[in-house]
Amino acid sequence: GENVEQHPSTLSVQEGDSAVIKCTYSDSASNYFPWYKQELGKRPQLIIDIRSNVGEKKDQRIAVTLNKTAKHFSLHITETQPEDSAVYFCAASTGAAGNKLTFGGGTRVLVKP
Amino acid sequence: DAMVIQNPRYQVTQFGKPVTLSCSQTLNHNVMYWYQQKSSQAPKLLFHYYDKDFNNEADTPDNFQSRRPNTSFCFLDIRSPGLGDAAMYLCATSRDPVNEQFFGPGTRLTVL
Numbered sequence A: 001g002e003n004v005e006q007h008p009s010t011l012s013v014q015e016g017d018s019a020v021i022k023c024t025y026s027d028s029a030s031n032y033f034p035w036y037k038q039e040l041g042k043r044p045q046l047i048i049d050i051r052s053n054v055g056e057k058k059d060q061r062i063a064v065t066l067n068k069t070a071k072h073f074s075l076h077i078t079e080t081q082p083e084d085s086a087v088y089f090c091a092a093s094t095g096a097a098g099n100k101l102t103f104g105g106g107t108r109v110l111v112k113p
Numbered sequence B: 001d002a003m004v005i006q007n008p009r010y011q012v013t014q015f016g017k018p019v020t021l022s023c024s025q026t027l028n029h030n031v032m033y034w035y036q037q038k039s040s041q042a043p044k045l046l047f048h049y050y051d052k053d054f055n056n057e058a059d060t061p062d063n064f065q066s067r068r069p070n071t072s073f074c075f076l077d078i079r080s081p082g083l084g085d086a087a088m089y090l091c092a093t094s095r096d097p098v099n100e101q102f103f104g105p106g107t108r109l110t111v112l
Helices: none
Strands: A004-007 A010-014 A019-025 A032-038 A045-051 A056-059 A062-067 A072-077 A086-092 A107-112 B004-007 B010-013 B019-025 B031-037 B044-050 B053-056 B064-067 B073-078 B087-094 B107-111
Touching (some): A019 A086, A032 A062, B019 B031, B019 B107, B044 B064, B073 B087
Parallel strands (some): A010 A107
Antiparallel strands (some): B087 B107
16 A cells, blocks of 8 residues: 655754655555645644646645655745644545545644744 | 534543544535544544445454444444544545545544
């Protein structure tokens, strides 16, 4: 089955700096790659996703890049703010029946004011 | 305008005492999922329903069962909770297999 590895497990950045989280996946059939943000005690919420027919997608301060050949994808947060502090999970799915998401292990991001 | 609702938000049960967690959705989504999330870990899929078709993960213990009586509701039954079952249980829904999953707020289960 699919295996998703996520790095780093913790990331501390100064407010205003950029943060980058990287994930690799094993199943070349995976074609849907969402990123979820989970604040302490709250539900995971989708912040951005990308499909395999696109190499990059951007939404304001957040961008995701996908390298299908290397089977890795990355989340980029620019101009970080304290409210970006949370745990971020990448995931991969083949999009087959049931759309099973395989999650990475998570990255705890701390933005220091 | 709640979309995925879970009840109760907090559940305390005794070791071995059956418990049922509830999930309902107003999105009319075809797929409903149950995840278990322990502290500082990623959500772990237990099972999911695609319409009425039940799909169990290979490593989900037999102690965990699920029911989906209609499109809107899905239940997680833990027949004999152990201390290791203490976790946050998240319900999620998606419109179809290739779209965003919407998570409910979760039920935090404590086993005494």
